[in-house]
Amino acid sequence: MSGQGAAPVGGPARERGLHARLLASLGPAITAGEYPPGTVLRTEELAARYEVSRTVAREAVRVLESMHLVESRRRVGVTVLPAEEWNVYDPQVITWRLAGADRGRQLRSLTVLRSAVEPVAARLAAELATPEECAALTEHALGMVATSRGQQLENYLVHDTAFHRTVLRASRNEMFARLGDVVAAVLAGRTHHEVMFSDPRQEAVTLHVQVAEAVRERDGARAERAMRTITEDAMAELDVLAP
Amino acid sequence: MSGQGAAPVGGPARERGLHARLLASLGPAITAGEYPPGTVLRTEELAARYEVSRTVAREAVRVLESMHLVESRRRVGVTVLPAEEWNVYDPQVITWRLAGADRGRQLRSLTVLRSAVEPVAARLAAELATPEECAALTEHALGMVATSRGQQLENYLVHDTAFHRTVLRASRNEMFARLGDVVAAVLAGRTHHEVMFSDPRQEAVTLHVQVAEAVRERDGARAERAMRTITEDAMAELDVLAP
DNA sequence: TGGACTCTTATTAGTCATACTTAATTGGCG
DNA sequence: CGCCAATTAAGTATGACTAATAAGAGTCCA
Numbered sequence: 001m002s003g004q005g006a007a008p009v010g011g012p013a014r015e016r017g018l019h020a021r022l023l024a025s026l027g028p029a030i031t032a033g034e035y036p037p038g039t040v041l042r043t044e045e046l047a048a049r050y051e052v053s054r055t056v057a058r059e060a061v062r063v064l065e066s067m068h069l070v071e072s073r074r075r076v077g078v079t080v081l082p083a084e085e086w087n088v089y090d091p092q093v094i095t096w097r098l099a100g101a102d103r104g105r106q107l108r109s110l111t112v113l114r115s116a117v118e119p120v121a122a123r124l125a126a127e128l129a130t131p132e133e134c135a136a137l138t139e140h141a142l143g144m145v146a147t148s149r150g151q152q153l154e155n156y157l158v159h160d161t162a163f164h165r166t167v168l169r170a171s172r173n174e175m176f177a178r179l180g181d182v183v184a185a186v187l188a189g190r191t192h193h194e195v196m197f198s199d200p201r202q203e204a205v206t207l208h209v210q211v212a213e214a215v216r217e218r219d220g221a222r223a224e225r226a227m228r229t230i231t232e233d234a235m236a237e238l239d240v241l242a243p
Numbered sequence: 244m245s246g247q248g249a250a251p252v253g254g255p256a257r258e259r260g261l262h263a264r265l266l267a268s269l270g271p272a273i274t275a276g277e278y279p280p281g282t283v284l285r286t287e288e289l290a291a292r293y294e295v296s297r298t299v300a301r302e303a304v305r306v307l308e309s310m311h312l313v314e315s316r317r318r319v320g321v322t323v324l325p326a327e328e329w330n331v332y333d334p335q336v337i338t339w340r341l342a343g344a345d346r347g348r349q350l351r352s353l354t355v356l357r358s359a360v361e362p363v364a365a366r367l368a369a370e371l372a373t374p375e376e377c378a379a380l381t382e383h384a385l386g387m388v389a390t391s392r393g394q395q396l397e398n399y400l401v402h403d404t405a406f407h408r409t410v411l412r413a414s415r416n417e418m419f420a421r422l423g424d425v426v427a428a429v430l431a432g433r434t435h436h437e438v439m440f441s442d443p444r445q446e447a448v449t450l451h452v453q454v455a456e457a458v459r460e461r462d463g464a465r466a467e468r469a470m471r472t473i474t475e476d477a478m479a480e481l482d483v484l485a486p
Numbered sequence: 487t488g489g490a491c492t493c494t495t496a497t498t499a500g501t502c503a504t505a506c507t508t509a510a511t512t513g514g515c516g
Numbered sequence: 517c518g519c520c521a522a523t524t525a526a527g528t529a530t531g532a533c534t535a536a537t538a539a540g541a542g543t544c545c546a
Contacts, residue, residue, distance in 0.1 A: 016509095017527070017528095018527080018528070043498080052529090053528060053529045053530070055298065055527090055529065056528065058302065058499085058500085059301065059302055059305045061499095062262070062302045062305055062306055063305055063306060063309045066306045066309055066310070066335070067309070072499065072500095073498090073536090074497090074498060074499045074537060075496085075499075075535095075536065075539095076497090076498075076499085076537080076538075077498065077499080083417070084417075084420070087332075087334070087421075088417050089418070089421065090309075090330065090333065092309070109416055109417050109418050112363070112367070112418070113360075113416070115363060116359050116360045116364070117359045117360070119359075120355070120359035121359070124355070173352055173356070174352050175352050175353065176355075176356070178330075260499095260500070260501095261500080261501070262501095285526090296501060296502045296503070297502085297503090298501065298502065298503090299500085299501065299502085301526085301527085315527095316509090316510080317509045317510055317525065317526045317527075318509065318510040318511055318512095318523085318525055318526070319510080319511080319526085320524095321526090
């Protein structure tokens with residue numbers, strides 16, 4: 001019972017709640033492949049290892065099970081499932097994987113998903129965006145222009161993220177809107193880890209302005225084309241990095 | 244208090260495990276809007292109402308929380324979150340919503356998502372499909388041809404579903420592959436509930452054959468075009484139904 | 487002899503009741 | 517108006533018990 005020192009819960013940030021901390025330790029470990037598919041974890045063992053009660057361990061396992069990361073069976077234990085079973089759309093799973101080893105793979109998967117979704121979202125946004133959303137798009141596009149030179153990557157990222165979020169929300173499709181966080185994660189990842197040593201490419205900035213214009217003018221086809229070019233550029237960047 | 248008395252757990256199919264049964268009762272109720280956003284459920288009350296222990300109620304709440312359907316706060320209780328917060332990609336949430344009241348909305352959201360994803364998946368499949376997958380595509384396309392006349396909707400559905408699943412898997416993108424279940428649910432929903440009184444339209448069948456051909460011939464552009472037509476037809480069908 | 491079938495047993499998740507801790511809201515008091 | 521204490525409901529811990537079920541021992545029939 002000594003101190004809180006022993007528990008190997010050295011997560012990045014201490015979540016609140018014991019079960020959340022356990023989750024923040026187990027989730028990344030599983031998604032990182034530290035426990036290969038088929039590995040059996042017993043709840044009692046987990047409770048002992050992390051110095052928590054079985055109650056807490058069970059709750060964490062329940063959540064992992066709902067993410068299809070593990071399967072719990074009587075007389076067997078908690079079995080780690082193969083990656084094909086995982087709920088790869090779960091924001092938490094995405095976060096864990098982006099923080100872990102196959103970060104590259106995850107980033108490329110998400111970028112391909114973006115390339116499918118965002119052009120269609122842009123077309124829908126052109127048809128359905130409210131005046132407020134049109135204004136927000138223009139504003140953020142101009143913000144990108146203003147911050148595209150002179151090492152202002154962080155400010156640029158803020159506008160870029162807001163821009164894409166707005167497009168996805170304006171598409172009036174809940175499934176698209178939900179991908180706002182994903183896109184934000186991808187953009188942040190790109191800025192903070194790889195590429196982007198220098199200022200963003202001017203063509204990319206121009207394309208965002210074009211999307212904003214096209215949406216304002218209700219030109220769905222043009223909005224879609226411009227956005228498609230944006231996402232294709234993003235894919236090209238990644239392919240250079242990890243072919 | 245007494246209300247409808249004992250455990251109103253009479254879900255559609257009895258899940259195994261008390262907590263799963265509770266989940267199968269609470270999940271659909273929340274996604275159906277029976278508990279409006281802001282509604283507060285106390286775990287103790289839930290435990291009493293469903294005649295389970297607090298432990299079980301808490302585990303169910305934990306899972307609902309991981310789906311962002313509810314938020315649990317000390318001294319407040321378990322608050323139902325607004326729909327914008329929900330994890331709409333969680334297969335369980337999708338199932339619940341498809342079974343519930345706003346089934347139509349959900350079906351249209353998913354169909355729009357399909358229209359974004361499947362054409363891109365078809366293009367990637369044309370580039371990356373294995374010979375076995377090419378063969379499977381052809382086989383299922385031919386199966387659709389064979390079952391497209393004479394009230395064989397169930398058999399047709401089997402081939403249709405398998406076809407789309409194969410395309411998504413052949414795209415070699417885990418995010419796309421994971422949507423196989425979603426597409427299956429949409430196709431099944433369409434066959435079993437709405438439209439489709441009579442045999443499927445022959446143009447649709449032909450388009451599937453074209454996708455299979457294009458993939459076999461590694462013609463990404465053609466595969467994408469044909470698939471885009473398929474998904475646009477699917478959207479048109481729905482818009483007629485619920486404009 | 488061998489294989490298939492049944493019965494037993496050991497193991498681990500699942501459930502329950504209870505006691506206690508902690509955080510946060512609320513309302514009263516200075 | 518702000519601070520402090522009381523209250524409330526979630527969070528945690530523990531121990532006892534239940535229930536599946538995998539696996540092995542034992543049995544029967546071909």
